Amino acid sequence: MQATNAYAHSGPLNELAIKACVQKQRSKACRYQGVHNDLYIGTCQYMAESLLCVRNQPIQQLDTSNKSTKPDHSHEDTQR
Amino acid sequence: MNLKHYGSLFMAFALSSLVLLGCDDKTQLKSESADISEGIDISMFTEGAFSQAPKIIDCETAQGTKTSCYEFITTGAPAGREPGPFCPRTIDDGADAGGAWFDKSGSGDLVDITGEFILKLDEYYGDEKWLVYDADTKKVRYTATKEACLGAAKPDVEAQYMQNCIECKLEYLDDDFSVTYLIPTTPIPAKRTGRVRTVGIALDGSELSGPAPVNAILGAYTIAAFDDCGGHINVHQGYHYHASTGCTDRAANTDDGHAPLIGYAIDGYGIYAMKDSQGKEAEGLDECRGQTDAVRGYHYHTASPSENLFIGCLHGETVRPSGGPQGGPPPGGGPPPNGAPPRNGEH
Numbered sequence: 001m002q003a004t005n006a007y008a009h010s011g012p013l014n015e016l017a018i019k020a021c022v023q024k025q026r027s028k029a030c031r032y033q034g035v036h037n038d039l040y041i042g043t044c045q046y047m048a049e050s051l052l053c054v055r056n057q058p059i060q061q062l063d064t065s066n067k068s069t070k071p072d073h074s075h076e077d078t079q080r
Numbered sequence: 081m082n083l084k085h086y087g088s089l090f091m092a093f094a095l096s097s098l099v100l101l102g103c104d105d106k107t108q109l110k111s112e113s114a115d116i117s118e119g120i121d122i123s124m125f126t127e128g129a130f131s132q133a134p135k136i137i138d139c140e141t142a143q144g145t146k147t148s149c150y151e152f153i154t155t156g157a158p159a160g161r162e163p164g165p166f167c168p169r170t171i172d173d174g175a176d177a178g179g180a181w182f183d184k185s186g187s188g189d190l191v192d193i194t195g196e197f198i199l200k201l202d203e204y205y206g207d208e209k210w211l212v213y214d215a216d217t218k219k220v221r222y223t224a225t226k227e228a229c230l231g232a233a234k235p236d237v238e239a240q241y242m243q244n245c246i247e248c249k250l251e252y253l254d255d256d257f258s259v260t261y262l263i264p265t266t267p268i269p270a271k272r273t274g275r276v277r278t279v280g281i282a283l284d285g286s287e288l289s290g291p292a293p294v295n296a297i298l299g300a301y302t303i304a305a306f307d308d309c310g311g312h313i314n315v316h317q318g319y320h321y322h323a324s325t326g327c328t329d330r331a332a333n334t335d336d337g338h339a340p341l342i343g344y345a346i347d348g349y350g351i352y353a354m355k356d357s358q359g360k361e362a363e364g365l366d367e368c369r370g371q372t373d374a375v376r377g378y379h380y381h382t383a384s385p386s387e388n389l390f391i392g393c394l395h396g397e398t399v400r401p402s403g404g405p406q407g408g409p410p411p412g413g414g415p416p417p418n419g420a421p422p423r424n425g426e427h
Contacts (some may be wrong), residue, residue: 013237013293014388015186016186017186017387026247027273027367032186033136033183034186034187035090035186036185036187037183040187042367042392043367043392045275045276045367045368045392045393046275046276046393047275047276047290047346047389048277048290048291053390054367054369054383054392054393055369055383056365056366056369056392057363057365058360058361058362058363059187059361060383061352
């Protein structure tokens with residue numbers, strides 16, 4: 001078995017980045033909120049055979065006041 | 081870390097190559113632009129990065145462009161230093177005895193693999209099944225032999241090597257082990273960005289690899305330990321990086337505070353560290369995590385060490401060497417054609 005198979009259901013490390021690109025196509029915009037109330041914004045790109053959200057903006061620290069409206073691990077869809 | 085660089089050696093090589101190869105357009109060592117130093121500058125590589133002097137050969141990209149390429153051949157070992165340490169030996173060991181691993185948050189710096197980290201893996205990952213040490217002896221379970229390395233440092237970890245900290249040694253590589261890179265001497269922008277498998281080559285000659293298969297690794301209750309430089313060893317790729325932690329950084333010969341160069345992508349564009357001299361991350365990156373400026377032309381910036389990737393895609397055309405597709409096996413797994421070793425998915 002190659003990593004390409006294993007990575008298709010990747011574990012906790014890239015899980016959020018992968019979920020952010022579910023049902024999206026390559027190069028589409030994506031964003032997800034990390035575990036430290038931080039926001040990752042990028043585009044969906046293939047890594048091996050898996051599509052995941054590759055950040056192309058600096059990590060943004062969310063205002064803690066947003067926390068009540070944006071739960072951790074959210075996966076916001078913003079098509080480009 | 082004290083890294084020695086080629087400097088004058090490669091300048092001499094470059095000059096002699098120009099004499100030997102002539103000055104036709106196909107054998108220019110660098111971009112002809114007087115202002116933009118886009119593409120590979122071999123003087124930036126560490127002394128000993130290659131097992132043979134780099135050559136310039138005719139090549140054809142996967143997109144069908146006939147061009148010239150650098151042929152880099154390496155031994156699979158990082159130049160200028162010994163890899164490791166990787167796994168601590170007891171649960172009492174401190175950070176000096178072990179290496180590093182991805183932060184579970186998927187961002188930021190790597191975390192130290194201390195004895196305590198091994199001890200508390202169950203807590204760290206929220207899974208009580210983790211037990212990578214012997215509770216009686218306090219010894220960490222690690223792959224201490226070549227056989228164990230072979231059985232563990234692959235996506236389908238053999239059952240007997242689960243619950244192990246995985247480390248391999250360079251001495252496990254075949255005697256004739258080598259890695260060959262064919263990289264366009266002058267980067268060629270692709271009409272469509274390419275998918276990343278093998279990312280490129282670090283300035284110490286080691287491979288910059290695609291993402292580590294973390295699900296397979298953690299799913300087998302193993303840690304494929306990196307050293308503090310963000311790399312580890314398997315018998316197919318030799319020593320290779322999954323994260324950039326500064327060990328191959330080389331400051332550019334510019335005074336603009338730009339991030340240091342860490343290596344080159346397989347399309348020939350430079351890969352720079354994530355942050356500049358002020359600690360600021362580059363802005364305005366494209367989807368490949370690249371951008372263009374007047375000094376470096378098009379170039380990439382790495383993601384943070386725990387993001388498990390360097391760049392997002394390939395901006396330029398890449399070369400498909402004989403023996404298999406560039407940077408990895410065919411989609412869906414299985415060995416690449418012609419018996420070439422798998423280049424993707426190994427730890």
